[in-house]
Amino acid sequence: MRFFNSDGVSIAYLDSIPDEGHGDPILLIHGFASNHAVNWVNTQWVKTLNKAGYRVVALDNRGHGQSEKLYRPEDYGSFLMADDARRLLDHLGIERADVMGYSMGARIGAHMALASPERMRSLLLGGLGAHLVEGVGLPLGIADAMEAPSLDRLTDPMQRMFRAFAEQTRSDLKALAACIRGSRQTMTPAEVASITLPTLVSVGTNDPIAGSPQGLASLMPNATALDIPGRDHNLAVGDRAHKQGVLDFLSRRP
Numbered sequence: 001m002r003f004f005n006s007d008g009v010s011i012a013y014l015d016s017i018p019d020e021g022h023g024d025p026i027l028l029i030h031g032f033a034s035n036h037a038v039n040w041v042n043t044q045w046v047k048t049l050n051k052a053g054y055r056v057v058a059l060d061n062r063g064h065g066q067s068e069k070l071y072r073p074e075d076y077g078s079f080l081m082a083d084d085a086r087r088l089l090d091h092l093g094i095e096r097a098d099v100m101g102y103s104m105g106a107r108i109g110a111h112m113a114l115a116s117p118e119r120m121r122s123l124l125l126g127g128l129g130a131h132l133v134e135g136v137g138l139p140l141g142i143a144d145a146m147e148a149p150s151l152d153r154l155t156d157p158m159q160r161m162f163r164a165f166a167e168q169t170r171s172d173l174k175a176l177a178a179c180i181r182g183s184r185q186t187m188t189p190a191e192v193a194s195i196t197l198p199t200l201v202s203v204g205t206n207d208p209i210a211g212s213p214q215g216l217a218s219l220m221p222n223a224t225a226l227d228i229p230g231r232d233h234n235l236a237v238g239d240r241a242h243k244q245g246v247l248d249f250l251s252r253r254p
Contacts, residue, residue, distance in 0.1 A: 010068040018055060022054075024098065025057055027058070028045065030058070031101075031103030031237075032183075033176055048243050057089075072178055076181075076182030098250060100124035102128075103209070106128035108183075109123055109125060117195070121254075122198040124202070124246060127209070130213075130216045134211055138209070140180065145160070165234075201224070203225075206231060
C-alpha cells in the first residue's frame with residue numbers, strides 16, 4: 001500500500017498498472033465497513049480490470065482499512081470523502097478517470113460527480129439505486145450496532161450483518177459509527193439530473209438496501225440500469241454478470 005496526505009488525513013491506496021493495453025485509469029471506491037482489498041482485490045475486480053487494460057486505483061476511505069481513523073461524524077461528509085478521491089487523482093497526476101463506487105462508495109462517487117465532473121470520464125454506481133434520493137443511506141441503527149458491547153447483544157438482522165462484517169474486516173468500530181452518522185447525505189432529483197456523465201447503475205435483484213436501479217437511472221440524462229440477477233447487496237459486488245456489464249459499459253463510453 002501507498003499513502004498520501006489528503007488535506008491532513010492519511011489515505012492509503014493501491015495503484016495497479018496493467019501489463020498491456022490502453023491504461024485508462026479507473027478509480028474504485030469501496031463500501032461501508034469494507035476496504036480496497038475486501039471490495040476490489042478479493043472479488044477479482046482489480047485482476048479483471050487490469051486484464052482488460054485498465055490502470056486500477058483503489059483507496060481505503062477515511063476511517064477504513066489502512067487509512068487514518070477519525071471519530072467525529074462531521075469528518076465523514078460525502079463531499080469530504082469525494083474530495084479524498086479527487087485529491088488522489090491530483091496526487092497521481094491523473095487528469096480524468098472512470099469512477100466506480102459500491103454502496104457507500106457509490107454515494108461518494110455521485111457526490112464527486114457533482115463537485116468535480118471535469119475529473120471523470122464516467123460514473124459507475126454499484127449497490128445504490130433510488131435510495132440515493134429516497135433514503136439517507138444505511139439506518140442509524142448500524143451506528144448503534146458498531147457501539148454494542150458484542151455481536152451477541154444484537155437481534156436485528158441488518159445490525160448483526162453489518163457488525164459481523166465489520167468484525168470480519170477488522171475495522172475500527174468507533175470510526176465506523178462516526179462514519180455512518182456523518183455520511184448520510186442524499187441528493188435531490190434535480191442534483192441527480194444535473195449529472196450528465198455516462199453512468200451505469202448496477203444493483204442485485206435481491207438487494208433490499210440499494211433501491212431500484214431503474215428508478216435512479218430514469219432521473220439521469222445519460223444513465224443505464226443493470227440488474228444483477230439473483231444477487232443480494234453483498235454477493236452482487238463480485239458477480240460475473242456485474243463485471244461483464246461494467247466492461248461492456250466502459251467499452252461503449254466516449
